[in-house]
Amino acid sequence: MPVNQPELSPPLAVPGFKVGTASCGVKSPALKGKRQDLTLILSDVDCHAAGVFTQNRFRAACVRWGEQTLVTHADKIRAIVANAGNANAGLGEMETIWAKQLIESGASAACVGADSVLSASTGVIGTPFPIERIQANMHEAADSLAADNWEAAAHAIRTTDTFAKWSSAQIEMDGTTYTLTGISKGSGMIHPNMATMLGFVATDAPISAPELQVMLKRVANRSFNCISVDGDTSTNDTLYVLSSGLGLGHAPLSDTALFEQALTELCIELAQQIVRDGEGVSKFVTIEVSGGATESDARTVGRAIAVSPLVKTAFAGSDANWGRILSAVGNSGVAIDTNRITLSADDLLMFEKGNLHPDYRDEEGMAIFGNDEFTISLDLGMGESSATIWTGDLTHEYITINAEYRT
Amino acid sequence: MPVNQPELSPPLAVPGFKVGTASCGVKSPALKGKRQDLTLILSDVDCHAAGVFTQNRFRAACVRWGEQTLVTHADKIRAIVANAGNANAGLGEMETIWAKQLIESGASAACVGADSVLSASTGVIGTPFPIERIQANMHEAADSLAADNWEAAAHAIRTTDTFAKWSSAQIEMDGTTYTLTGISKGSGMIHPNMATMLGFVATDAPISAPELQVMLKRVANRSFNCISVDGDTSTNDTLYVLSSGLGLGHAPLSDTALFEQALTELCIELAQQIVRDGEGVSKFVTIEVSGGATESDARTVGRAIAVSPLVKTAFAGSDANWGRILSAVGNSGVAIDTNRITLSADDLLMFEKGNLHPDYRDEEGMAIFGNDEFTISLDLGMGESSATIWTGDLTHEYITINAEYRT
Known part of the structure; x- marks a missing residue:
């Protein structure tokens, strides 16, 4: 639904x-x-x-x-x-x-x-x-x-x-x-x-x-x-x-x-x-990438987060799994400096310039990821360009639709 | 297991x-x-x-x-x-x-x-x-x-x-x-x-x-x-x-x-x-890509097939879904000519030089995809280079492991 x-x-x-x-x-x-x-x-x-x-x-x-x-x-x-x-x-x-x-x-x-x-x-x-x-x-x-x-x-x-x-x-x-x-x-x-x-x-x-x-x-x-x-x-x-x-x-x-x-x-x-209306989608997630050297960089990073099966299953599991998000950023192929990266979920600062934020508490992250709609904001700290990607989670329902429909 | x-x-x-x-x-x-x-x-x-x-x-x-x-x-x-x-x-x-x-x-x-x-x-x-x-x-x-x-x-x-x-x-x-x-x-x-x-x-x-x-x-x-x-x-x-x-x-x-x-x-x-031993993997699939203009091209195409959620769920569902495989090839970013592509599963010719093979019968394809180990062979018809990729399917068990472990 x-x-x-x-x-x-x-x-x-x-x-x-x-x-x-x-x-x-x-x-x-x-x-x-x-x-x-x-x-x-x-x-x-x-x-x-x-x-x-x-x-x-x-x-x-x-x-x-x-x-x-x-x-x-x-x-x-x-x-x-x-x-x-x-x-x-x-x-x-x-x-x-x-x-x-x-x-x-x-x-x-x-x-x-x-x-x-x-x-x-x-x-x-x-x-x-x-x-x-x-x-x-x-x-x-x-x-x-x-x-x-x-x-x-x-x-x-x-x-x-x-x-x-x-x-x-x-x-x-x-x-x-x-x-x-x-x-x-x-x-x-x-x-x-x-x-x-x-x-x-x-x-x-x-x-x-x-x-x-x-x-x-x-x-x-x-x-x-x-x-x-x-x-x-x-x-x-x-x-x-x-x-x-x-x-x-x-x-x-x-x-x-x-x-x-x-x-x-x-x-x-x-x-x-x-x-x-995505197949099996139970959450609507907005991924805002800012601080890209180019708009293309920002979009590439956003898409890398959006397509990562590990990120998408973390969304599905209401798991505030910042490590998977950062790993997807690192795998995007875009030049980044890990010490400049800042990551938030809605208004909650998770990771700031290369370090987990000292005030970050996992329970608060989990609460946000538990919502059916939230925003991930990532500042690459490399420039002034930005991009926004909208995506869903990866759920059992997706597997059911795509693996079992024909069997 | x-x-x-x-x-x-x-x-x-x-x-x-x-x-x-x-x-x-x-x-x-x-x-x-x-x-x-x-x-x-x-x-x-x-x-x-x-x-x-x-x-x-x-x-x-x-x-x-x-x-x-x-x-x-x-x-x-x-x-x-x-x-x-x-x-x-x-x-x-x-x-x-x-x-x-x-x-x-x-x-x-x-x-x-x-x-x-x-x-x-x-x-x-x-x-x-x-x-x-x-x-x-x-x-x-x-x-x-x-x-x-x-x-x-x-x-x-x-x-x-x-x-x-x-x-x-x-x-x-x-x-x-x-x-x-x-x-x-x-x-x-x-x-x-x-x-x-x-x-x-x-x-x-x-x-x-x-x-x-x-x-x-x-x-x-x-x-x-x-x-x-x-x-x-x-x-x-x-x-x-x-x-x-x-x-x-x-x-x-x-x-x-x-x-x-x-x-x-x-x-x-x-x-x-x-x-x-991959998380949730129930099938071991070998993807052999030949006819690449370069080895890098062949590997890129093989990896594009191996990472496509739609291909992996088709494997999981024992669905001989050649269209998803070809779509993944088309999305790989590698220069291809669809009229040169030939696709087989084990010894079964599915798609030949741009057309579904006239002798291909879906039941035979389904039987191969139903095995827990099989080979997808793709000839790009663009050169002499080849690459082999080994991958698994994408199953409910993967979602369970990655989405539900922490909840």
């Missing part, structure tokens, strides 16, 4: 966009009619779009295809079509053909050109992609297109997610109120292979594709790239942002920094929801 | 060396007399010695001290003194003082110079080092010095190890039979912090310290550096090799390659024993 996840306010409609869903039985024909598994996001006008993708060198066809489409048509995107239940990955030559057919099916139902459609697939890897079942039901997604349908879409892109993830925000600029609405999915890995983190954000804030692409890389590095459930990166991870604003006739934003801030906060919210 | 660990033949005495142990109650005075926790390895003559140490940037005083001693006295080493139950790490300035006192105590009892003594500590981190209890019982270790005492030493350096680890080998060269005997310990991490991998090898094969040092780095890269229980590296990891041969008057080895091979095989045996 998600950790400390407050109930979400309904997502806001975004001017220019409609959303439809369908039930295809992608994973199994028996699921047809039981759950939605196809999503169509359509814009009335050409959108400026940007995307960031998995760094895994095994990349599914939808990722390769989407990256290529953004090279040639980033200012003419009309739709995203996404299915859950099959990742269309690990399938050799057929993968590319099926990815193309998915896009063509969505384009045809939405009456737009195939070159203007992005796609995403999530689910089982290595199982033939049931394109016929999707094609047969695409009209249902098109028929259900509506401006206030984002919550349905957030449900339809889920795989093992235990709740549907979305977030909306509005900014005022140049006398106009602009809306951002995003949905995301991902909770670790999906049987029988790896899961996928998907994020789709729609906005009517007017911004050009090149600006949006540069901005999105920064945003992803401070949001989705700052979470870690189990340290793995799937073959299909995708984050798309579509902006309808210029197509709707708005003048370009006068303050892109304000928009970037709103987009970053929205993506952080979507990313944190993924951690709270 | 160790996976497929055959009963070990008794370790062989090594000309020039005596070994003694003592019970100090290092971890707790209550353990005094109940288990041996202090080891003294003494040579009758000056040894040529080499060492390799943890790459963790948090390094305990014994590691820093030992590295320094080898810089100045690598051809004049007489003894190793090692304690279990307290790592003497994470303790600030006192750490160095206590490390020095441990060495001085061993040197005094053995009647050798402190400059000729190497030390190692393993156990709890961050707990004040009980040097007095060690000093008070060092004479017991000296009194028990005997040539045939290696098995006792293998027991005395243990922490959470469930069995004592050792291996012996002999080589014939230049008309002489030379002996190598090694002991090791380590099984993951020790409450409340991280564990330590220790390996000590004694030999009468005559080889100079500079040659031995260069050789030992290669040997470690093909043995201890090829195992992974949980991907963490402790603050105290140490491998020492002492050679008494030159001190005993033997002429230098005519064929160091033959000796290196014997030393490599011995260290592989010691390293594999650590994996078989």
